[in-house]
Amino acid sequence: MTVNNDILKIFGDYVIKAITIDNIDYIEVSKDKLKETIEYLTKEYNLHYITSIGVDDRPLTRTLRVYHVFSRVVEDKFIVIGCSTDPHYPHVDSITPVVPAANWAEREIRDLLGIKFRGHPNLERLVLPDDWPEDIHPLRKDVPYNLRSVVEVKVTYPLKRPREHTVLPVGPYHPLLHEPEYFELYVDGEKVVDVEYRGFHVHRGIEKLGESRLTYNQVPFVAERICGICGFTHSTCYCQAVEKAMKIHVPERAEYIRSILLELERMHSHLLWIGVACHLLGFDTGFMHSWRIREHIMRLCERLTGNRKTYGLNLIGGVRRDINKDGVKKAINVLKMVKEELKRFIECLLSLKEVKARLEGTGILPKNDAWKLGAVGPTLRASGIKYDVRANHPYAAYKEASFSIPVYTEGDNLARLLIRIDETLESISIIEQLLDKIPKGDILAKDIEVHEGKIGLSMTEAPRGENIHFVITGKDNILYRWKVRAPTYANLPVLKVMLKECPLSDAPITIASIDPCFSCTDRVIVIDIKNGVMRVTSFKRLLRCKI
Amino acid sequence: MVELELTLLGVIVSLFYSLILDGLERKIRAKIQSRKGPPITQTLYDVIKLFRKELLIPSTAPSMFMFAPIVSFSMIIIAYLILPYGFPNPMGFYGDLILLVYLIVASTILLLYGGSSSGNPYAEIGCSREISLLMANELIIALVIATIAIRYHALSLNTVLASLTISPSSILIVLTLLLYIYIESARLPFDIGEAEPEIASGYLIEYSGPLLGLTIYTHILKRTLLYLFTSVVILGLVDNIIQLSDIISRFVTILLFVTLLSILYSIISNICGRFRVRHAVNAVRAIIPLPVLALILSFLGL
Numbered sequence: 001m002t003v004n005n006d007i008l009k010i011f012g013d014y015v016i017k018a019i020t021i022d023n024i025d026y027i028e029v030s031k032d033k034l035k036e037t038i039e040y041l042t043k044e045y046n047l048h049y050i051t052s053i054g055v056d057d058r059p060l061t062r063t064l065r066v067y068h069v070f071s072r073v074v075e076d077k078f079i080v081i082g083c084s085t086d087p088h089y090p091h092v093d094s095i096t097p098v099v100p101a102a103n104w105a106e107r108e109i110r111d112l113l114g115i116k117f118r119g120h121p122n123l124e125r126l127v128l129p130d131d132w133p134e135d136i137h138p139l140r141k142d143v144p145y146n147l148r149s150v151v152e153v154k155v156t157y158p159l160k161r162p163r164e165h166t167v168l169p170v171g172p173y174h175p176l177l178h179e180p181e182y183f184e185l186y187v188d189g190e191k192v193v194d195v196e197y198r199g200f201h202v203h204r205g206i207e208k209l210g211e212s213r214l215t216y217n218q219v220p221f222v223a224e225r226i227c228g229i230c231g232f233t234h235s236t237c238y239c240q241a242v243e244k245a246m247k248i249h250v251p252e253r254a255e256y257i258r259s260i261l262l263e264l265e266r267m268h269s270h271l272l273w274i275g276v277a278c279h280l281l282g283f284d285t286g287f288m289h290s291w292r293i294r295e296h297i298m299r300l301c302e303r304l305t306g307n308r309k310t311y312g313l314n315l316i317g318g319v320r321r322d323i324n325k326d327g328v329k330k331a332i333n334v335l336k337m338v339k340e341e342l343k344r345f346i347e348c349l350l351s352l353k354e355v356k357a358r359l360e361g362t363g364i365l366p367k368n369d370a371w372k373l374g375a376v377g378p379t380l381r382a383s384g385i386k387y388d389v390r391a392n393h394p395y396a397a398y399k400e401a402s403f404s405i406p407v408y409t410e411g412d413n414l415a416r417l418l419i420r421i422d423e424t425l426e427s428i429s430i431i432e433q434l435l436d437k438i439p440k441g442d443i444l445a446k447d448i449e450v451h452e453g454k455i456g457l458s459m460t461e462a463p464r465g466e467n468i469h470f471v472i473t474g475k476d477n478i479l480y481r482w483k484v485r486a487p488t489y490a491n492l493p494v495l496k497v498m499l500k501e502c503p504l505s506d507a508p509i510t511i512a513s514i515d516p517c518f519s520c521t522d523r524v525i526v527i528d529i530k531n532g533v534m535r536v537t538s539f540k541r542l543l544r545c546k547i
Numbered sequence: 548m549v550e551l552e553l554t555l556l557g558v559i560v561s562l563f564y565s566l567i568l569d570g571l572e573r574k575i576r577a578k579i580q581s582r583k584g585p586p587i588t589q590t591l592y593d594v595i596k597l598f599r600k601e602l603l604i605p606s607t608a609p610s611m612f613m614f615a616p617i618v619s620f621s622m623i624i625i626a627y628l629i630l631p632y633g634f635p636n637p638m639g640f641y642g643d644l645i646l647l648v649y650l651i652v653a654s655t656i657l658l659l660y661g662g663s664s665s666g667n668p669y670a671e672i673g674c675s676r677e678i679s680l681l682m683a684n685e686l687i688i689a690l691v692i693a694t695i696a697i698r699y700h701a702l703s704l705n706t707v708l709a710s711l712t713i714s715p716s717s718i719l720i721v722l723t724l725l726l727y728i729y730i731e732s733a734r735l736p737f738d739i740g741e742a743e744p745e746i747a748s749g750y751l752i753e754y755s756g757p758l759l760g761l762t763i764y765t766h767i768l769k770r771t772l773l774y775l776f777t778s779v780v781i782l783g784l785v786d787n788i789i790q791l792s793d794i795i796s797r798f799v800t801i802l803l804f805v806t807l808l809s810i811l812y813s814i815i816s817n818i819c820g821r822f823r824v825r826h827a828v829n830a831v832r833a834i835i836p837l838p839v840l841a842l843i844l845s846f847l848g849l
Binding site (some may be wrong): 289352355 | 565576580581582669671672676698735736738739817818819820821822823824825826
């Protein structure tokens with residue numbers, strides 16, 4: 001029995017719509033029964049929570065909508081459960097008590113669309129800056145994309161600090177990660193007791209931009225800039241979502257090229273991370289050598305696409321640039337060399353006792369917590385759960401390659417390191433297979449038709465975990481809704497579990513072990529030392545300073 | 548009085564040479580990491596650059612914050628003055644061995660105190676880490692001094708240089724010293740007090756500009772001082788074998804020892820990761836049997 005029929009049978013009267021498009025089961029229920037439906041589904045089926053999406057549907061149906069997206073673990077299917085609410089009194093039941101992983105997504109919807117979630121344990125601001133007015137929700141359609149917050153409010157960091165422990169701020173700038181983030185560690189001697197996280201200093205409003213300013217084919221280039229390391233997976237994911245929504249057939253050769261570059265990206269991303277991990281453990285020699293090996297991959301990417309990073313290759317319907325015979329030959333040679341060098345390096349790295357001692361048994365993430373809190377990617381697989389989008393929901397040319405998915409059960413930092421090492425080696429094998437049988441033909445689909453009001457959902461396995469793009473197509477060559485969920489968003493909440501009772505010296509490597517990726521811009525915060533008031537400088541003030 | 552002038556010359560040469568030595572270590576590190584590396588004079592440039600910068604002091608820091616690096620620096624300079632550079636130092640006196648160790652330890656503690664007085668939590672954690680390492684490490688040097696005093700009835704550096712002979716206890720002393728100065732010079736895996744990625748340079752975090760320059764210079768000088776001290780002991784030990792009589796060649800030999808030690812240590816520290824605090828302290832404690840054995844042997848007159 002399909003999920004749709006099952007739901008219709010049990011919640012019959014409350015189901016407003018239940019349709020299946022490709023591999024997406026779309027169910028719209030009455031908002032009173034939303035929580036029950038999801039409770040039932042998560043109990044009956046082995047569902048993996050992906051994300052929640054808020055949509056301002058007032059121009060069409062005069063409602064605000066919430067979609068909760070799940071994927072099925074056993075087959076390549078997605079389940080989208082939607083409900084709508086009155087824009088004058090936007091209240092929906094929170095599903096966080098049933099699905100803890102939905103915590104952040106619901107807070108984000110509350111910030112950006114103003115939908116309140118009843119029964120949410122901690123419905124505080126997540127994404128919006130502290131000086132943003134309470135009643136303006138940026139993703140609503142009547143808010144222009146270039147609106148700036150004009151009021152200057154005095155704000156303090158509203159974190160609940162335990163009084164009896166030393167507070168150790170990590171961030172907004174800290175040598176641990178050269179990106180803006182804010183962890184507050186509560187330390188008792190050399191032991192971390194608790195941790196609070198505050199991020200989104202750098203929310204750039206890319207979704208709003210994609211919904212108002214950019215055309216379909218411009219979005220991939222902005223999407224690629226979501227991440228400075230794994231950008232290609234974002235543009236691929238976006239293109240796939242639109243291709244799915246509009247039922248565009250992508251030429252096989254383009255899919256191969258996408259897969260090859262996705263794997264190259266995974267390799268250089270993992271090598272980058274291994275280097276950073278070495279640095280955090282004080283083993284700078286490992287850091288340098290890891291990055292030396294990575295450099296071969298970067299140069300190969302430049303040879304294949306014209307760019308070391310941010311390839312600018314994806315368009316809806318395919319890719320812009322072909323790989324020629326010389327490129328294939330070069331790639332095979334480079335991969336062979338990298339494999340040799342990497343194996344030698346890994347052997348050296350794992351033979352260092354003090355490095356291994358600091359990774360083993362620290363930052364443990366139990367299997368249950370990993371699944372419940374929605375960890376993704378290597379973080380999830382290091383805790384013993386075999387879930388990889390490339391295998392569970394194959395996309396691009398991954399069906400054509402055979403590869404294994406490394407899984408470790410320890411859930412500690414060492415397991416997360418070993419997963420990434422294994423995956424890097426596995427990537428080499430995938431690329432070699434794909435290069436071997438890359439078919440001839442076009443690289444870009446012709447005659448693309450644009451349809452309005454279609455839903456597209458696509459997932460890719462980024463180096464850091466699963467990456468999801470959700471689109472609703474609109475008119476005038478512009479998206480109606482574009483939702484992005486990057487993997488770090490799902491992985492950050494599990495840090496709280498990993499950091500508890502962890503020695504302070506292992507906190508940095510534990511934080512880094514999820515390979516967090518924040519983007520690199522920040523607002524200015526002025527702190528008055530005398531009275532301890534922090535003030536976020538508004539855009540108006542920055543303009544006055546002629547920045 | 549030519550020895551006094553030569554000693555002063557030795558001090559000046561060492562003050563400059565220590566910076567070059569650090570540059571050399573950076574070059575070696577670069578080679579191991581397959582990089583090109585900065586020029587050998589880079590540390591000198593760094594220190595000069597820092598001295599030219601604006602002096603910034605946190606408004607909450609006590610005056611100790613500013614004075615600690617200055618006093619710490621002058622203590623190290625005094626230590627340089629009492630050291631024999633391959634020939635008896637006319638400024639040496641009975642008991643200057645104890646003063647030397649006192650100066651080294653006190654300058655470290657002063658720096659820690661100055662850094663942590665800034666009130667920065669990272670500085671406090673770095674300080675507490677460093678102290679726990681210091682506690683274990685100072686026991687080792689105390690045992691070494693006791694051994695020298697008992698075996699050779701010497702508490703002055705000049706007599707150490709003159710009277711050391713090869714014996715089981717003296718070989719153990721040199722071995723212990725080699726380990727002690729490695730730990731004392733805060734190299735990987737023992738640099739837990741600074742640990743840049745963990746606690747953002749630890750007790751150094753609030754220092755900037757000239758004060759940071761002074762702290763870094765003091766740190767480099769301390770390293771070289773430890774090498775010099777060990778080289779003096781080694782030279783005293785092998786004096787009868789190599790039989791150098793010329794003052795200049797003895798001084799050059801000491802500098803050679805210092806350079807070799809520096810190269811050796813920088814290679815070791817580049818193939819290490821950082822210890823956890825507990826592991827570091829345990830590693831230091833594991834060394835303690837060595838000087839204890841030396842002490843027992845010295846009682847037996849071996």
